Amino acid sequence: MLSKRPDASPDMPADHTFPDTNDAMLKPMRLIVMGTGPFALPMFNALLASRHEVLTVITRPPRGTSGRRLPKNPMREESVAKHVPVLAPDDVNHPESIEALRSAAPDLLVVCDYGQILSADALGCASLGGINLHGSLLPRHRGASPIQWALLEGDPLTGISVIHMTPSLDAGAVITANATPIGRKETAVSLEKRLSLMGADGVLEAIDRLQAAQSSGLLRDGQSFGLPQDESKATRAPRLSKSNGIIDWSLPATSIERMRRALEPWPRTATIFRHADQPKRLVIEDCAVLETDLNLNQKPPGTVLRADERGIAVACGEKSVLAILQVIPEGKRSMLAADFLRGNAIHINSVLG
Numbered sequence: 001m002l003s004k005r006p007d008a009s010p011d012m013p014a015d016h017t018f019p020d021t022n023d024a025m026l027k028p029m030r031l032i033v034m035g036t037g038p039f040a041l042p043m044f045n046a047l048l049a050s051r052h053e054v055l056t057v058i059t060r061p062p063r064g065t066s067g068r069r070l071p072k073n074p075m076r077e078e079s080v081a082k083h084v085p086v087l088a089p090d091d092v093n094h095p096e097s098i099e100a101l102r103s104a105a106p107d108l109l110v111v112c113d114y115g116q117i118l119s120a121d122a123l124g125c126a127s128l129g130g131i132n133l134h135g136s137l138l139p140r141h142r143g144a145s146p147i148q149w150a151l152l153e154g155d156p157l158t159g160i161s162v163i164h165m166t167p168s169l170d171a172g173a174v175i176t177a178n179a180t181p182i183g184r185k186e187t188a189v190s191l192e193k194r195l196s197l198m199g200a201d202g203v204l205e206a207i208d209r210l211q212a213a214q215s216s217g218l219l220r221d222g223q224s225f226g227l228p229q230d231e232s233k234a235t236r237a238p239r240l241s242k243s244n245g246i247i248d249w250s251l252p253a254t255s256i257e258r259m260r261r262a263l264e265p266w267p268r269t270a271t272i273f274r275h276a277d278q279p280k281r282l283v284i285e286d287c288a289v290l291e292t293d294l295n296l297n298q299k300p301p302g303t304v305l306r307a308d309e310r311g312i313a314v315a316c317g318e319k320s321v322l323a324i325l326q327v328i329p330e331g332k333r334s335m336l337a338a339d340f341l342r343g344n345a346i347h348i349n350s351v352l353g
Helices: 038-048 074-081 095-103 146-152 188-215 253-262 337-343
Strands: 002-004 017-019 030-035 053-058 108-112 130-134 157-164 173-181 270-275 278-289 304-308 311-316 320-329
Touching: 030 038, 038 053, 038 074, 038 108, 038 130, 038 188, 053 074, 108 188, 130 188, 146 157, 146 188, 146 253, 157 188, 173 188, 253 278, 253 320, 304 337, 311 337, 320 337
Parallel strands: 030 053, 030 108, 108 130
Antiparallel strands: 002 017, 130 157, 157 173, 270 278, 278 320, 304 311, 311 320
């Protein structure tokens, strides 16, 4: 029996059909989970609480240099706390890594926020291949930073997708997708948390659908399952760098305000001001688009229009104005813009950037 998909995704038609998971006797599956970052944690804990068996966790190896603290690895920490074996190969596609995967005899690889692209040989180690939880409505925002790019682009909604993996980046058929509106003041931090919780349910549903398709004879080992992505709608969401956080004041204020929300907690949004003739970095921790009648005639972008207890009003592109409300000065703590101005003279008609 086939059932209409219940998910709300603008790129997956409502009449797309999947096997009815209620019609199949779904047995526990042997899973290998691959993940590193915090986005994978709700999914991982949901799998541990499910009928399935998590055999091991594959995560990225530590990359800290001598004398520096190792970067956090939430999945490693959670796996150790839950007494799940952990492996951290330098290259998951190396023959030794593939042999270790194959010897575990998994039914399925479950991947989220891992950091390496799996080869066809690696995916072939599990009888049903692999599924990947991704933080966007694919094919929009393929890549390492989908949540940040959804905010940067001003998308009205986003969501999660679970795909049946191929060796190409985020290009597999979509098994399940769920959409959610993006809040007007939402940051990457709050949106990531919401999507990670949505993703846990999405992964469990995707596993049920895969199993039901296999039980119904609609899926054989090595076959792809789900709705193929429309390549004409694919967009990229590349990994962010520190340079992404430098404000271009010729952008409209709405774009810079979205940038501030998208780039928390890293790389953050910053500009340059001059203090005692020395350039200083100023992180913008809170800001707002300002509806104003301030004189913008012939004011170049970055010009300070006002600096007082209400904050710092700056001319932006398209004759718009951004109000800087809270800042982190270079080498100092977070403070209100009004408090910052008491110790730093920023004059009207001076130019930031």
